[in-house]
Structures are given as structure tokens and as C-alpha cells.
Amino acid sequence: MEHPVMSTTSLFSLTFCAIFLLFLPISILKISLATTLSNETDKLALLEFKSHIDSPLSVLVSWNESFDFCQWVGVTCGNKHQGVIGLDFQNKKLVGIISPHIGNLSFLQSLNLARGEIPVSLSHCSNLQSLDLKYNQLVHEIPSELGFLSKLQILILESNHLSGRFPPSLGNLSSLQNLSFAYNNLEGEIPNTIAQMKSLTSFDVAINHLSSLFPPSLYNLSSLTYIALTMNNFSGHLKPDFGIALPNLQILWIGLNLFKGTIPVSLSNVSDIHSLDIGGDYFTGTIPMSFGSIPNSIGKLSSLNILNLGANKLIGEIPSSFGNMTQLLGLYMYNNSLEGSIPPSLERCSHLQDVCLCHNKLNGTIPEQLLGPQSLPLVLLNVSHNSLTGSLPPNVGNLKLLVALDISYNKFSKEILAQLGDCLALETLYMQGNYFKGTIPDLSKLKGIQYFDLSNNNLLGQIPRYTINFHEQNLNLSFNNLEGDVPVEGVFRNASAVEVKGSIGNFGNVYKGKLGLDEKNVAVKGNDFKPLVYEFMPNGSLEMWLHPEDGFKQLRSLNLLQRINIAIDVASALLYLHPHCQTPIIHYDLKPSNILLDDDLNAHISDFGLARLLSKSGKEVLLSQLSLAGVKGTVGYVALEYGMGSQLSTNGDVYSFGILLLEMLTRRRPIDKLFKDDLNLHNFVKLALPG
Numbered sequence: 171m172e173h174p175v176m177s178t179t180s181l182f183s184l185t186f187c188a189i190f191l192l193f194l195p196i197s198i199l200k201i202s203l204a205t206t207l208s209n210e211t212d213k214l215a216l217l218e219f220k221s222h223i224d225s226p227l228s229v230l231v232s233w234n235e236s237f238d239f240c241q242w243v244g245v246t247c248g249n250k251h252q253g254v255i256g257l258d259f260q261n262k263k264l265v266g267i268i269s270p271h272i273g274n275l276s277f278l279q280s281l282n283l284a285r286g287e288i289p290v291s292l293s294h295c296s297n298l299q300s301l302d303l304k305y306n307q308l309v310h311e312i313p314s315e316l317g318f319l320s321k322l323q324i325l326i327l328e329s330n331h332l333s334g335r336f337p338p339s340l341g342n343l344s345s346l347q348n349l350s351f352a353y354n355n356l357e358g359e360i361p362n363t364i365a366q367m368k369s370l371t372s373f374d375v376a377i378n379h380l381s382s383l384f385p386p387s388l389y390n391l392s393s394l395t396y397i398a399l400t401m402n403n404f405s406g407h408l409k410p411d412f413g414i415a416l417p418n419l420q421i422l423w424i425g426l427n428l429f430k431g432t433i434p435v436s437l438s439n440v441s442d443i444h445s446l447d448i449g450g451d452y453f454t455g456t457i458p459m460s461f462g463s464i465p466n467s468i469g470k471l472s473s474l475n476i477l478n479l480g481a482n483k484l485i486g487e488i489p490s491s492f493g494n495m496t497q498l499l500g501l502y503m504y505n506n507s508l509e510g511s512i513p514p515s516l517e518r519c520s521h522l523q524d525v526c527l528c529h530n531k532l533n534g535t536i537p538e539q540l541l542g543p544q545s546l547p548l549v550l551l552n553v554s555h556n557s558l559t560g561s562l563p564p565n566v567g568n569l570k571l572l573v574a575l576d577i578s579y580n581k582f583s584k585e586i587l588a589q590l591g592d593c594l595a596l597e598t599l600y601m602q603g604n605y606f607k608g609t610i611p612d613l614s615k616l617k618g619i620q621y622f623d624l625s626n627n628n629l630l631g632q633i634p635r636y637t638i639n640f641h642e643q644n645l646n647l648s649f650n651n652l653e654g655d656v657p658v659e660g661v662f663r664n665a666s667a668v669e670v671k672g673s674i675g676n677f678g679n680v681y682k683g684k685l686g687l688d689e690k691n692v693a694v695k696g697n698d699f700k701p702l703v704y705e706f707m708p709n710g711s712l713e714m715w716l717h718p719e720d721g722f723k724q725l726r727s728l729n730l731l732q733r734i735n736i737a738i739d740v741a742s743a744l745l746y747l748h749p750h751c752q753t754p755i756i757h758y759d760l761k762p763s764n765i766l767l768d769d770d771l772n773a774h775i776s777d778f779g780l781a782r783l784l785s786k787s788g789k790e791v792l793l794s795q796l797s798l799a800g801v802k803g804t805v806g807y808v809a810l811e812y813g814m815g816s817q818l819s820t821n822g823d824v825y826s827f828g829i830l831l832l833e834m835l836t837r838r839r840p841i842d843k844l845f846k847d848d849l850n851l852h853n854f855v856k857l858a859l860p861g
């Protein structure tokens with residue numbers, strides 16, 4: 171006995187539905203039929219199906235006469251005298267063609283397959299209520315014959331490669347509730363026939379190439395709760411009574427299109443909306459003042475969780491009524507021309523996690539209220555590229571969940587507060603391009619920092635040593651007025667790329683790299699002209715061994731013999747630099763951080779940033795040059811005579827070497843705070859080791 175529908179010629183097209191199941195098939199095709207056929211028909215259909223399929227995983231071996239077909243792998247039968255109700259080949263990597271006999275499985279409710287065209291013959295399954303083919307590799311057009319499936323409630327074709335136009339015949343699907351064609355390549359207009367889908371609640375065509383106006387027929391579908399048109403080429407204005415026509419919307423995503431005009435004020439009449447995304451369109455004008463004002467009565471967006479108005483052409487201020495949107499989790503207003511200040515009323519949005527206001531014209535300070543004791547649970551605060559002033563509020567340390575803080579390119583001009591160091595979750599800190607002054611505070615508690623950019627400010631003083639403990643960070647301190655030593659040892663040990671350039675002086679960029687056939691680790695120090703390549707020193711610097719308390723990892727301590735060997739290495743190197751070089755070289759900055767130790771703890775003198783070539787004509791080393799640079803070297807190690815204007819000589823290095831020896835013996839720096847008044851490292855050693 172044949173099902174009458176199956177004898178139509180359209181069935182033949184099914185034989186061309188080469189549904190390749192080569193990779194992981196995860197489609198779910200739910201078919202409900204209500205006609206009765208004998209179970210022999212089901213068995214025959216299954217065997218026909220098998221005969222056109224290769225199964226690399228041998229799933230179909232069990233499909234033989236020794237078993238009732240209800241026990242065949244992948245087959246589910248119904249109760250009583252129903253036949254096959256389910257076929258599941260998810261992840262079975264089947265290859266081949268789906269036999270048209272499958273249309274004879276009259277009780278089939280669910281079919282899990284993959285890849286190919288949507289079989290036109292599906293249109294004969296006139297009782298089908300739900301068709302879900304998402305995440306496949308379906309190609310070609312959506313068959314207009316699907317319009318025959320008059321009982322269809324759910325039609326999900328998202329995440330395929332479907333092309334062509336939206337079939338007008340689908341307007342016949344008057345029972346349809348959910349439609350998703352997202353993530354395909356559909357083009358053209360949305361046909362007006364969709365106005366007949368009176369049951370539609372969910373309409374998703376995001377990420378296609380659809381165009382024309384906001385589909386006018388959507389305004390007829392007042393039952394819609396979910397509209398997603400994101401990333402298409404829709405254009406034109408939204409109707410002023412948008413919110414009146416679609417009063418049940420919960421989600422409206424129409425960003426990344428070409429919509430223009432003003433944001434309809436009536437949107438604030440939509441009482442249940444919780445996600446509104448119009449980011450990346452061409453909306454102009456101001457943000458409706460009604461957004462947020464007078465909550466709960468008739469909407470006013472008080473249920474909003476996500477509000478994205480970013481990347482439009484909006485002007486004016488952020489309404490203080492936003493403080494009434496107390497359910498907000500994410501507020502995205504980036505890339506507009508908004509002005510005025512950040513409304514302190516946002517403090518009442520007590521769930522707010524993401525705030526992105528970058529690329530606007532906002533001025534004023536970051537309101538202290540936002541960071542109060544009951545501070546917002548902010549995870550991201552991005553206010554970069556505005557005209558904000560002041561500094562971070564003193565209570566910034568309350569932001570215990572803050573992962574990313576970007577206040578770059580504003581007009582912040584005060585000191586960086588040490589309280590920032592209490593934002594223990596911080597991973598990204600961008601403060602570059604402001605006028606921050608003073609020294610860099612102690613942020614050493616920020617162990618999770620990945621990105622640390624304080625470049626292009628007016629910062630003074632030393633580069634804090636803790637920066638060398640930030641693992642694999644991108645550290646940028648360039649273009650400030652920092653001075654003193656670059657703690658390169660840590661750089662050599664921990665960081666992949668560290669930039670310390672600009673007004674820092676002689677220090678270029680330092681990179682760790684590999685060189686030569688043996689891929690030896692090297693540290694590369696570069697400036698604009700020439701890189702210097704150093705051998706990579708796995709054991710860091712002598713500084714790290716002598717003073718682990720300064721934020722260095724505790725290395726083993728050096729025994730006396732090791733210290734003597736290091737002293738001998740340094741002395742030999744000086745001997746080489748001074749008389750043995752053709753042109754004697756004065757190192758000028760000999761100190762523990764410039765003594766690097768290789769694998770075998772052999773000492774190497776590094777950092778010739780200050781080294782001076784002693785010209786042939788004797789000791790007339792260019793004082794002018796020296797005074798241009800100011801007295802450099804390092805306090806405590808540099809020969810005192812230099813400070814009094816004495817000429818450079820190799821004796822200066824010998825003085826530094828002497829200090830170095832005393833420091834290696836005592837593990838006290840010449841500038842240890844112990845040394846004041848008449849006590850210095852020299853007579854301290856004399857006291858400790860008389861004779």
C-alpha cells in the first residue's frame with residue numbers, strides 16, 4: 171500500500187539530495203506524521219536507506235535480518251503498532267544519498283542527519299511541526315515548497331550555507347512561531363507575505379545579506395518577542411510608533427545595518443524589553459529622554475539587561491534617567507559623539523558589569539558614586555578616547571571584580587593612585603595617552619596583569635621593580651619622563667616583549683629571541699638604528715642573587731667560592747676593557763644589576779649604555795658629552811669625583827668594582843638606609859671585618 175503523496179513526481183528530487191554525512195552530522199530533523207502504514211514498509215524503507223549509505227564506523231552492520239529492525243542501531247520505534255519514530259545518526263559519519271524511501275517512514279518524528287540540500291520532498295510531510303536543521307552545511311535555496319508545511323511551528327535553518335531569497339510562500343506558514351535563518355547567505359528582501367505569520371514570536375535572520383527597509387510586515391506581527399536582523403543591509407528609518415506596533419518585544423537586535431534617523435521614542439513603551447542592540451547603524455540625534463525615566467509604569471526600559479547604542483552618530487548627553495534601568499548588565503555607547511559627563515545616577519544600576527563609553531566626547535571625572543562601598547560589580551570599564559579629567563576616584567580599589575580598565579586617551583592629569591593596586595582581578599590596564607604625573611605607584615599586588623600600558627604620560631621617577639614580575643606581559647612605559655635603571659634582568663627572565671623607549675634615555679626596546687642554528691636564547695636591545703644582541707642569561711643578574719627581597723624570586727644563595735669566581739670574572743672583564751682593548755672602554759655603570767650570570771654562573775658585564783670610549787689622545791674624555799647627558803651612572807657606585815666634574819677615567823670603574831666587592835660580601839647596597847651620617851658601606855665593612 172502506497173502513501174498517495176509519495177507517488178508524486180516531486181519525490182524524484184529527493185534522489186538528488188546527496189546528503190553527505192562525512193563529518194559530524196548534528197542535524198535534527200523532527201518529523202511528525204499521523205498516517206498509518208504497515209511495519210513492513212518501514213523495514214523496506216530502512217533497508218533502502220542502508221543500501222545508499224556507506225558507514226565507515228560500521229553502524230549499519232546490525233541492520234540485518236537476524237534482528238527485528240527496532241533493535242537496529244540508530245533506530246527508535248514507537249509503542250504499540252507504530253513503526254519507526256526516530257533515526258539518529260549523529261556523529262556517525264555516514265556518507266551517501268538519502269533514499270526517497272525515507273518518506274515512507276510514516277511515524278517518523280525525528281531524523282538526525284546532516285549536509286546537503288533541504289529535500290523538497292519534505293514538503294509532503296504535511297504534519298511536520300518542527301524542522302530544525304541548524305549547524306549543517308546545507309547549500310542552495312530554501313525550497314519554496316516548505317510553504318506547504320502548514321502545521322509547521324518551528325523552522326530553524328540557521329548556521330548553514332543557504333543562499334537565494336526568502337521564499338514568499340513561507341507566508342503560508344500560519345502556525346509558525348519560531349523562524350531562524352541566521353548565519354546564511356540569503357539576499358534580497360523579506361517578502362510582505364510574512365505579515366500572515368500571525369503566530370510568529372521569534373524572527374531571526376541575522377548575519378545574511380538581506381536588504382531593503384525594516385521589513386514593513388514585521389510591524390503587523392504584534393506577537394513578536396524576538397527580532398534579530400543584525401548584520402545585513404537593512405536601511406531606512408524605523409517607524410515612530412515602532413514600540414506601539416511591537417509592544418511585546420523582549421529582544422531587538424538590529425545592529426550592523428544601515429538604519430538611520432532618530433531612535434523612536436516609542437521604544438520606551440516596550441515594557442518587557444531586556445536586550446536592545448542597535449550598535450553599528452547610522453542613527454542620529456539624541457538618546458530619547460524617556461529611556462529609563464519613570465520606571466515600571468509602562469516600560470521605560472526598566473527591564474533592560476543589555477543596551478547597545480554604540481557606533482552610531484548619536485549626540486547629546488547620556489540621560490541621567492539611565493540610572494532607573496536597574497537591571498542593566500551591559501551598557502555600550504562607544505563610538506558616538508556623546509558629550510557631557512558620565513551620569514552619577516548609574517550607581518543605581520547595581521548589576522552593571524560592562525561599561526563601554528569609549529570614543530565619545532565625554533568630559534568631567536569618573537563619578538565616585540560608581541565605585542562606592544556598594545560599588546558596581548564592574549568587570550570592564552572602557553572610557554578610552556574621551557575628554558575625562560582628574561584621576562581615578564580614590565575608591566577605585568572597591569572594584570574587586572574589575573578585569574579590564576581602559577581610560578586611555580583622555581585628559582587625566584593627576585597622579586596614579588596606589589589604590590588601583592587593590593583591584594586584584596585586573597588583567598588589562600590601559601592608561602596611556604593622558605597627562606598622568608608623579609611616580610608610578612606600587613601596583614605589585616596585581617599578579618594577573620597581562621597588559622600594562624602607561625605610555626605617553628608625564629610620569630617621573632624609576633620604573634618600579636615589580637614590573638619585572640609581570641609574566642609574559644605587554645609592558646609599555648614609553649614616552650614618559652622616567653629615568654634611572656631599567657630593571658632588565660627580569661625582562662630577560664620573564665617577559666616576551668618589553669618596550670621602554672622614548673625619553674627613558676639610552677635604553678631601547680628589549681626583546682627575548684632566538685638566534686643562530688642552535689637557536690640560542692638571546693636578549694635583543696634595540697633602538698631605532700641598530701639592535702645589540704646579547705647572550706641570554708638564564709641566571710639573571712647578580713642583583714637578583716644578592717637582593718631577592720626586592721621583588722625578585724628567591725634564587726639559591728651564592729657560596730664564597732662562587733662569589734670569588736664572579737669577582738674574578740668581573741675583574742678579568744675590566745682588565746680586558748681597560749688596557750687590553752685597542753681603544754680603552756670605560757664602562758661607567760658597573761653594579762650588580764649589570765653583572766649577568768650564565769648557566770654556569772660565569773659572570774658577564776652587560777649594559778654598555780653608558781660606556782664611553784676613551785679617545786686615543788689620552789684622558790680628554792668628552793666632558794661636554796657627559797654634561798649634556800647629566801651625571802649618569804648610579805648613585806653609590808659612581809666615583810664621587812665624577813660628581814665634582816672630574817674627568818672620566820678607568821679609575822672610576824675600579825672604584826665601582828671595589829663597591830661591588832663590598833656589596834657581594836655584605837649583601838648590602840651602598841645606598842642601604844642603614845648608611846647615614848658617617849656610616850657608609852666602606853667603614854661598615856671595616857667595622858665588621860677589622861683588619
Ligand SMILES: *[C@@H]1O[C@H](CO)[C@@H](O)[C@H](O)[C@H]1NC(C)=O
Binds near residue numbers: 235
Ligand atoms: C547482524 O548484526 C549483528 C549485530 O550487529 C551482527 O553480530 C551479525 O554479524 C550481523 N549478521 C550479518 C549476517 O551481518
Ligand SMILES: *[C@@H]1O[C@H](CO)[C@@H](O)[C@H](O)[C@H]1NC(C)=O
Binds near residue numbers: 209
Ligand atoms: C510488525 O508487524 C508484525 C505483524 O503485523 C508485528 O508482530 C510486529 O510487532 C510489528 N512490529 C513493530 C515494530 O511494530
Ligand SMILES: *[C@@H]1O[C@H](CO)[C@@H](O)[C@H](O)[C@H]1NC(C)=O
Binds near residue numbers: 173176181215271272
Ligand atoms: C516507498 O517509497 C518508494 C520510493 O518512492 C516507493 O517506490 C514505494 O513504492 C513506497 N512504498 C512502499 C510501501 O515501500
Ligand SMILES: *[C@@H]1O[C@H](CO)[C@@H](O)[C@H](O)[C@H]1NC(C)=O
Binds near residue numbers: 315316317318342
Ligand atoms: C501559499 O498560499 C498561497 C495563497 O495564499 C497559494 O497561492 C500558494 O500556492 C501557497 N504556496 C505554497 C507553497 O503553499
Ligand SMILES: *[C@@H]1O[C@H](CO)[C@@H](O)[C@H](O)[C@H]1NC(C)=O
Binds near residue numbers: 348372395
Ligand atoms: C522559539 O523562540 C523563543 C523566543 O521567541 C524561544 O524562547 C524558544 O526557545 C524558541 N524555540 C525553539 C524551539 O527554538
Ligand SMILES: *[C@@H]1O[C@H](CO)[C@@H](O)[C@H](O)[C@H]1NC(C)=O
Binds near residue numbers: 378379401402403
Ligand atoms: C551590503 O551591501 C554592500 C554593497 O552592496 C556589500 O558590499 C556588503 O557586503 C553588504 N553587506 C552585507 C552584510 O551583506
Ligand SMILES: *[C@@H]1O[C@H](CO)[C@@H](O)[C@H](O)[C@H]1NC(C)=O
Binds near residue numbers: 366387389
Ligand atoms: C499590515 O498592517 C498594515 C497597517 O497596519 C495594514 O494596512 C496591512 O493590511 C497589514 N497587512 C496584513 C497582511 O495584515
Ligand SMILES: *[C@@H]1O[C@H](CO)[C@@H](O)[C@H](O)[C@H]1NC(C)=O
Binds near residue numbers: 414438
Ligand atoms: C508611550 O509612552 C509615552 C511616554 O513616553 C506615553 O505618552 C504614551 O502614551 C505611550 N503610548 C502608549 C501607546 O502606551
Ligand SMILES: *[C@@H]1O[C@H](CO)[C@@H](O)[C@H](O)[C@H]1NC(C)=O
Binds near residue numbers: 463
Ligand atoms: C527615575 O524615575 C523616577 C520616577 O519613578 C523619576 O522621578 C526620576 O527622575 C527617574 N530618575 C532619573 C534619573 O531619571
Ligand SMILES: *[C@@H]1O[C@H](CO)[C@@H](O)[C@H](O)[C@H]1NC(C)=O
Binds near residue numbers: 481505529
Ligand atoms: C570606533 O571608532 C574607532 C576610531 O574611529 C575605530 O577605530 C573603531 O573601529 C570603531 N569601532 C567600532 C566598533 O565601530
Ligand SMILES: *[C@@H]1O[C@H](CO)[C@@H](O)[C@H](O)[C@H]1NC(C)=O
Binds near residue numbers: 534
Ligand atoms: C563638558 O562639556 C559640556 C558641553 O559639551 C560643557 O557644557 C561643560 O561645561 C563641560 N564640562 C566640563 C567639566 O568641562
Ligand SMILES: *[C@@H]1O[C@H](CO)[C@@H](O)[C@H](O)[C@H]1NC(C)=O
Binds near residue numbers: 504552574575576
Ligand atoms: C576599549 O575600546 C577600544 C575601542 O573600541 C578598544 O580598542 C580597546 O581594546 C578597549 N579596551 C579594552 C580593555 O577592552
